[in-house]
Each structure stands twice: as structure tokens, then as C-alpha cells.
Amino acid sequence: MRQYFTIFVLGLILAFSSCRTDFDTVASSGNLKFSKDTVYLDTVFKNIGSSTYQLKIYNQSKNDISIPIVQFKKGLDSKYRMTVDGMTGNNGKIFKDVTLLAKDSLYIFIETTADITDANPDDFLYTDEIQFDSGANLQEVALVTLIQDAVFLYPNQNPDGTKEKIKIDGKDVDGFYLNENDSANGNELLFTNEKPYVIYGYAGVPEFKTVTFEAGARVHFHANSGLYVGDNASLQINGTASTTDQLENEVIFEGDRLESLYSDIPGQWKSVIFSNGSANHAINHLTLKNAVIGLDLQSPYNTFEIKNTQIYNCAEYGILARDTHVIASNIVINYAGLASLSCIYGGNYNFTHCTFNNNWSSSSQVAVNLSNSLAGATPETNPLTNAIFNNCIIYGSATNEFNLDKNPNAPFVYQLNNCLLKFSSSTKDPNYQFKTDTEHYTNIILNENPKFYNVSQNKFNIDKTSAAFAKGDPVFMIPTDILGITRTSPPDLGAYQSQDFPK
Template identity: 85%
Template structure:
């Protein structure tokens, strides 16, 4: 009986199959629909591959169709490449007899790697188009990419095929020392705004030399790259106030992926390291973002002024110091896996009108972490001779955004004056008695929301509804805020003078 039933089912399937005609394809009639009529591939540097972009192609008809050809207009000479439903075609440029079923769709993924010489010399756009079919049935989707010229700095290749190396912490890493008399780039110790710079590996500043970044300079670091300022060398960042959101006069350090997808992703490059020594560093109007650790400062003898600067999106720390000396004004740091500001192994610090926030999504991060020791097999201590915070905001998504790691065998001197502080858990620890310990805490606003404009977009402006409004001490006022706006009296806390938010 089962055998008869099985034969019946098979016969039924064959009968239905013999009635269907849609297993046969018909020629495309030029009625394809597309998810977009132009695919804009975000800005790329010359000869650096883009991200992959998607186009969806729809067959709205009741018939299975065959598209005779899908190709790039520039054919095999095109700087674009595609895959069509997983097929690579001829060099990713030409695809023949592509079947698209009724009421179905296919995916096309597009990438490009182009040189500045391939682009239109007037607007630096490189364009092509995807053509579907030909003649009367021709349909097109435009492709547009902005190619940006740049100065590329990278390790040389040695005669044995290995890359040039420099030593950091006793280890050899891919890197090179900037040369003030380079045969190709000229003075590599002077970064101007004429072209952006792309750095591969660690760019080292030789001992007793100074690297200078002029206002408007743009520096892009490739993966696993960074800037290493050697012992007794100096870093001079000379940004100035900008008049628009383009930050035209800011010095900007970030990764080398220009696509909007990468605009706020931590860990795209490594760090800026300032090695120990007697150096005359100065940092003004720097935006540094998307690194592992933004700025690491080690055993500096001279005090480093850091003014009007922003540090965002880090796997570990925004600023990490070890026995450093800093005088910071109008500094903003946000979003770090360990701490936005972490001052270890003592040092001497003064922070005025600064905003330290941390919205990293775990419970063990801090906005500010202070310590007079280094952990390890043999813990080391060093005096924290001063850590003063005046008119600052210390906030974030965690329960407690302020942490003290004190070794009682050496000095640990700190004081917070007129600060808004996030510390939600009750504590009997004498180090966290914010209302009664006047030696360390004066006029603390505890656990009130500063109402930042948009934390997710790293916009830490406040308005008059903020708990930080007009709560500063006039004695500590910095006359202008991070945007160059004159502060009122009494001043607001943090790096920004309050303004009305746009509606």
C-alpha cells in the first residue's frame, strides 16, 4: 500500500511540473528595479581599498528572466569590482546571462581601489556605472567615489625583505623615524594642512627633535600604527579655534578608514606615546579618536599643557599617564574600556574646566582613575604630589565614575573643587566622603545629570537646565571655553559654556 501511495505522490508532482512554464526564463525587458539609482562609495585615500557597498536588484514581474549582461561601463579597465549573487564573473567586471527569478532579487556588492590620477582633476571624483543589458533595454546605476590625495609615511623595506623597525618598550615593531630631510616628502617633522597624512606602522620622533602639527593638519593611522615621541623629543600640536563644525583649524588624529561606518569605532589604530625625558610638549585644539589608547605619557619632567582638546572612543584609555605632569584646560574625554582618564604611578596634575565622561557599556570602567602605584609581579609606588580638579564634570553610565587606588606607603594628594561627580553607591571608605571631607572635596554636586546635548555623538554641550549651569568657582575660571566662547560669571562646570540647544 505504501508503494502505491509513494507512486501516486511522485505522479502528482510530475503532473504539476509538466504544467509549469516558469522554469524557463525570458529575456529581460528593461524593467528591473533597484534599491538605489546611485551608489556613493565614501571617500577613500588613493590606492586604499574601500569598504563593500550593496545594491539590490529586483524582478517584479511574474516571469523568470535572464539578463544577458551585467557589466561596468569601463569594462576591464574599471577601478570598481563587483560580485553578483556570489559570482565573480570576469575579473569582477563583466557577468553574462544572469538569471533572476520571478518576484525575486539579487545582491551586487561593490568595492573600489583607485588612484588620485583616476579621478576627475576638478572635483577628485571617480565615477563609473553598472550597466544592465544593452540597447533599448539598457538600465544603469551610477557609481561615485571621492578619491583623496595624501602624504603616505611608512617603514622602508630592508634588502632582506623585512620591514624597517623601531624599538618601543624593548620590543621591535614595524616603524620608522621621521626625517627632516627626506628626499621625497621633505621635512617629515612638520605636518601641514596642505594634504592629509596616512601613517603605516609607528612614526617615531628622534631624540632631541621636535614634531610640529600646524592648525588644520589631518593625520590618519592605519591599523596597528601610532606616533612614538622618543626620549627628550617634543610634540607640538598647534591647532586653533574653528568657526564651523568642520573643525577646519583643529588638528585631528584618527584611523585611515574614512567611511561613515568607521567614524566612531574604537581600536582602529594604536596610540600616541610620549616617552620619558625633559621635553617641551604642548597640545592645543587636538581631536584624537578611535584608538586603543589615545595618549600615553611616561615620566615627563616638564609640565605638559593640554588645552581645548577632545579624546573619544578607546578600547582602553583616553589618556593614560605614568608619573606625568599635566596642566589641562577645556579637555573632554569620553568612551573608554578601562578609563577615560587614568593617572597611574603618581605624578602632578591640574585639570580645570574639563569634562570626563565614560559611557562604555560595562560596569568596570571609570571616567577618572587615580593611582600612586603600578601593579605587577613587584608592585611599584611613586608619589602623587597633586591631582586637582577645578570646575570639572566627572560623569558616565557606570555606578561610580571616580576611582582612587591608593598605596599608603607614599604620597597621595588630591582635591576636587566645584565639580559635578557621579558616585552612586554608598561608601564608608574615608576616601569617598564627598560632603564631609573638606580636605579633598569642596562644593561637590553629587549624582545629578549634567544633561549633555548628545553623549552618543560626543557632544558635551550643556544648556541652562543642566545641573552644571553656573556652579563653577570664579577663582578657577578659564575665560573662554573649548569653542572660544566667553564664559559668564559664575562659570558653568566642564569644558563648554552653556548655550541654547538647536530645536
Template identity: 85%
Template structure:
């Protein structure tokens, strides 16, 4: 019994000893430390919410402190909102009597949704401060956001509350048709560089109309959005070579999240779809990234020309071409979940001085895949009348980066001339790169092209590359993708070799 009594007394002592309250606080003395003095929220479009940004606040003292108030300097009118250690305060703007324990920290998460009219008219910056305490102990952390104006294109809302629809592949999807005489935007079939464009849903090019993208145009697609080119409609992309890394003369298609966190995340928007029967497409100096499928050709009625174009970070395909006729020069495609280039259900294709790479971490992906059949079609096979690759690079992180899917019920005509290929298993009779001169001429097999930086989608090469001066002058395109004059014999791929910056 005495033993139990002793344990009971010790328990009481420990319990009362621990009752020195950890919530007895002293007032903040203004000695808070911050993980950063200024929080820069990356550029956002007007009235589109930003990502969430973090500020960490430290109490380095030995005392538990109470901060009388944490608030935005602009108070309840601020366009910022925050949480403080998970608390939402008054409308996410004002927090009173915030406790911060000794040698501890608290997390503040910050977001914003602001209009261009809220920003400074000279630099389009929207700013505020987070204030800690008040009076003599006031401390502040600055907030800065660049607000970008844009032309917003989106489906109308029907009287019953549903969104406007257009039909793609027999299915109704949220979308609208671009107008030549919109009451707000004027001619929506001409995209200029004056302001960026933000598209919600699918923007459709009406039958028999042409949509034109002028040099320097910027188009941002919201989630599940894209561009659809209708029957006998045309797409003209008129980008030109740029002089700086800002790609000032390129036409750029990407998602509508401008924060650097989203710069290389695949699948932020859907695709550019060219319908069966669309016609007269020309694509020059387009940079397209972060889609599900980049360019989706569904049997356009005549030849598509693609020049000096880059396509990156697509969940499925960079280019998906179904029974199409494509002539392409100086194009670069990298990082696709299934194939950087898939030509399916036959067609007619010519690719010269192109770089097809695929570093998607999937053992079944390819840089280039060709097929003359398609399940569900009637008939299931269709002639691949031509697929020619001249002075190209076909490479990637997989064992085999070329896939030929032949069906003997239809023609399958192909040829690779002066190309660098990555292919590990050469026992298949379709891949006899040295002995099959009908299909392969001057093939460099499994040698390293030594791209400058694959992770950053920089596929420049220098003189140490296996692709250096290995091209056939008969196929030369005089200027590379950057507008640099090619030497003879030319390098393989889309880039003329240069010395890399040190």
C-alpha cells in the first residue's frame, strides 16, 4: 500500500509541476524574425487566383509571446488573403492575439486575386504589407504581385445556367466559336501581341474561317481548354525568329498559371485539334508546352506545313497525326507520356532536321512511333504512303526510342536518312539499321548527341556531339530553328552546333 501511495504522490508532483502554463505570454517586443523580408507572388492574370506562398515567422526569444495583431496594412480591403498557423481570422485579413511560443515559429500562407485596376498604373504591381503588432513594436513584411492584363475568351452562359457547347468528335464540350465582330473583343480570329489571351473551354474556329496568330502572340489555356479548327477552317501561326531568350517573336501556347512552379508541369490544358476536313494550315515558330496532346491532326484535307516549332511536356503526345500529310522542318519535341511523335492510320510525312527526344519516365514511351492501323476504324488499316526522316535525331531515356507498328494489310513505306537513332534491340528484322538500305541509310546508332540541357528543353549541340557534321547536304535546310546559317555538311537535328556558354 505504501508503494502505491508513493507513486500517487509522485504523480501529483509531476502533474502540478507541469502546470506552469505554456500559455502565459509576454507582449511581443518587435524582435520577430522572418524567412524573407518580401514575399514575391509570381505574375498572375487579373482576377485569377494565385498560387499559395509561404512566410515563416520566428520567435528566437526564451519567452512565449503574444502578438496583439497580425493584419494587412490595407486591412479588410486588401486583395491578399492569408492563414496564420491554420487560422483564418477575420476574412483572412486580420488576426488578434496570436500566440507564438519560445524558440518556435508560425506559418503564414498567402494568396491573392486582384484586378489590373488594383495595381499601380505605371508598373502594374499590386503591393501590401503584413503588419505584426502595432505602435512602437510594429514590424512589416512586404508583398508584391505583378498583375497582367489580358483578353479573356470563354463560353457564354445559357439561360438555364449551363455553359455554351461546341461539338468535337461527336461530343458536346464546353466551348464557343471565335467571332469576327465580337462586341467586346472585335475580331477574335486575329490574335495579336498587344495583350496575352486567356481561353476557357474550347475556342472553335468556325467552318470556312481562318484564325491567325501574329508574331509575338501569347495564348494561355485554362484547365480542360484548347483550340478546335473546324471543317474547311484554317490555322495560320506566323511567328518569326527571336533574338533573345524571351522568345519575343515566337507564338506561345501554354497554360494560364504564370507562376514559375507551373512552367514545366504537363497536362495543364488539353490540345489544339485539327478536325477531319480542316485545311491550309501553316505553323511557323510556335512554342507549345504543358498540354495533354500538343497538335492533334485528325486527317486534315491537305498538306500541313510545320517549321521552327518546339513542343514540350505533353501528357500523351507532342504531335498526334491520324492519316495526315505533314511536311516539317526544324521541329523539336521532348517529354511526352506516350510518344513525342505518333503518326497513326497511315498518311504521308516528311521530317527534315528535326529533333525528337523523349525523357518521360515510362518504359513504354517512344520518341517516334509509326503505324498504319487504328483500332475501331473501318477498315482498320490505311496506307502509310511515306514517312521520311532526313538529318534527324531520335533519342531519349528509353531502351528503344523508335517504334514501327506494321500491318501487312496496307502499305508501310518509310525511310531514315542520315539520322542518329537510339535503339537497343536490333534482332527484329524491321530494325536492321546497317544492312537494310531500303529503309536506313547512314544511321548513327546509340551514340550520345550531348544535348546542352535536356531537363530545360535545350537541345543545342556542340562539336563534341555525335550529331556534329553528320548530315547529308542534299537535305539541308539553310537556317536552323534559331535562324542560324547551317554549315556543310550540316549537323543533325534542329540546331546548328555552337559552343556552349561556360
């Protein structure tokens, strides 16, 4: 036993002595290396927390070092917060005696929540520095965040702590009705371009009222939020053509995360929903992105006029239309989990010079779906009185980008004139005889590449090498394209007039 005890004690001594070097540190000499000398936190709205940003610190010396202090220059008053290798320090602001082993690194994760009043009034930038050590050994990494002021619209809180609700399709959802005489915001039915708007929950348009969006208006929807146009209510989007890539005159609907990481993530907010009884809508120069369903249209008693509109990155549908009447031109839709355009339960539709593409990363999505039925509806079938596509492009990454769901118990009337269509599989189905079925198909260009400029960036411009170049019928020509450029005759197919791409 004495022999085993001696071996045990010797083992403890050896283990202890071998670990002691981990605790033998020298003071930092100011020679730390950083992954960045400035950390730019993307634009955030006032008082909304940012994403988390990363900074890596390197000790390239042969010694384990101790950094006496890591802190924000503004100390405990800083609007930034950080963790240092998982430690939270003093309120995420000040850390003392931070150990960094030889030839090793540590991570700092940084966030911010700031008000517009915290920012520099000249450029709306909020800045600070992370300081490492002090005196002669002081090293600093700059932090920069753009704070954007906004109008915030959200449901009120009831006395019992629950949120205000509105009814959509018979269900209570978190929401509120826009007030044209709001004590804080003034006329909430007029969205101007003076400040962006951030909406929490569903913003409802009251009965017999019209919500108007001026050119250049920016609307940001929080998660699970949207816009609801109720019975006898109307929507007018009055965007105009822009001259720069900033889309300065477009009306833009998107999520409320402004960081570049979120710029193309689908499903960040819900939808723009039009009730069955809504009326008198006009949409011009709208850019809508990253919703679940972009435009959810339902109203058999009304015509939706949609022009010069772009819809991208929707988790389910770009446009979902149910038993309604749509007249649309210069529409571009791409990236939708189910269909870029889905017209179901019948209706009456006319699309001219539109580009329906779907490059969603699966094999089950389509660019265009047409149906005259709806499971669970009463009755389950409804006449598709017209679905006309003139001078359009229907394309994408799947084998077949055009789907007809035809129920024989109701009329199903459709026609494609001078369209470029992707449908690669050979089939004897009489619905897809694009060359011989002259009742439904005229001058179809089948499975030829339109050569879009950059699909991944949602740029669907074409040039003279495109199979869509000068293949349109002048009878259906819309005089200007989605950018306001004059079309030539014969016109190109799709929403864009061809032009030379930048080199």
C-alpha cells in the first residue's frame, strides 16, 4: 500500500507541475493582432438590437500573456456590449486580467442597441472603441454603427397584458388598424419617404379607407407581421421609376433586419393580404422581398392592377391569387418555395411582358401554376375564365416550370402568346402540346436559355444574345419596360428591354 501511495503522490506532483505554465503569464506588451482594425455593425433601427459581430484577437508571441483590461472607451455608458471568450465581465463592458495563451487566439462577440439620439447628428453614426490595455501598451479597435430613425407601428397592449388583435380570415392575430389621426404619428394611412416604417404584427386598413404609399417609401415588417387590406378598404402604391441601383423611387417592402446577412433570406415576415371584400387597388413600382407570401390576392369583385413590380425570395409564393381578377405588366418574380405565381380556384388573369422565374433550390417548385379548384372550398371548383400570358418568360432551375391543375368540373381557359417557356420533359399529356395545340399556345419558344444577366442577384436583364430578344408580338407591347426604358419593335420577351451588359 505504501508503494501505491508514493506513486500516487508523485503523479499528483508531476501533474501539478506540468500545468503550472498555464498560469505563468506575462503582462501584455501591446503587440496583439486583430482580425479587423474596425468592426462595422450594419445599419440598425433605433432601439432594435443588432446582429452579433465577431472580432478575433491573436497572441503571436511565445509567452502566455495577461491583458490587464479590455473595455469600451465609453466604459459602462457604451451602447455596445460584448463577450470575451464567453465571459460577460462587468455588464458586458469591462473585463480585467484576460489571459491569452501563447500562439493562441480568443473571440470577442459584439452587439449594440442604440437610439438615434446616441448617434452623431451629422451622419447618424454611433461609434466607440474597444481598448486593450492602457498607457504605452494601449491598442484600440474602432466600432461603427449607422442608426436609422423610423416610425414604429405596433399593436397596443390591453390592460390584461395581451396584445391588440384584428381578424384575418376568421382568425384573431396580433395587429392593429392604421389611424389617420394618430396622436403620435399623424396620418398612418399615408406612408411617405421621410422616414422608414417598421411594423409589428399586422397593420390593418380600416373599412372604406385607402392606404397610400408614396414614391420612395420604405416599409420594414418584423417577424410574423404584415399588411392586411380588409373589406371595402383599398391600397395604392405610387412608386415611380428609379435612376440608380438604390431604387430611390421604388416603394420597398422587406423585413426589419437591415444587416447584409439578412438581405436575401426568405420568410422573414408574413404577407400583404387582401380580403375577399377589398376593392380598388393599384400597385406600381413595388419591390417586395423575403416574405412568406408576397401578395395574397383574393377578391372576385375587384381588379388588381399591378405594374413594374419585383418580388423576390418568398418562402411559399411570390403572388398567390384566388378567384380574382389581375391585370399585370412588367412583373418580375424569382425564388419562391412553391410557385412564383400561383393562380388557384379560378379567376381572370392577364399578364403581359412579365418574367416569372424560379431558382429555388429544390425540384418541386414552379414558376407558374394555374388551377380551377381548391381543396376544402365550397364548391371545390371555380371557373378559370381567362389566364392569358403575352410576351412573357416562364423559366427557372426545375425541369418543368409551368403547371396546369385542371379540374374537368369547371371551365379552364388559358392562352400563352409569344412566350419563352421551360418545360423539358416529353409528355403525351394534351395540356402540354406547345407546338401543336394552337388553341392554347402561339409562338412558344421552348427550353431556350434567356441568358439573364445574374439570376442569383435577381437581375433579369437580357441582351441581344438572349433567346427572348425581339421575339415578342408588337400587338401586345407595353411601350416602356420595368425600368422605364422605351421598347423597340418587335419587343423582347419579359419585363426588360434588352441592353448591353456592363463589362
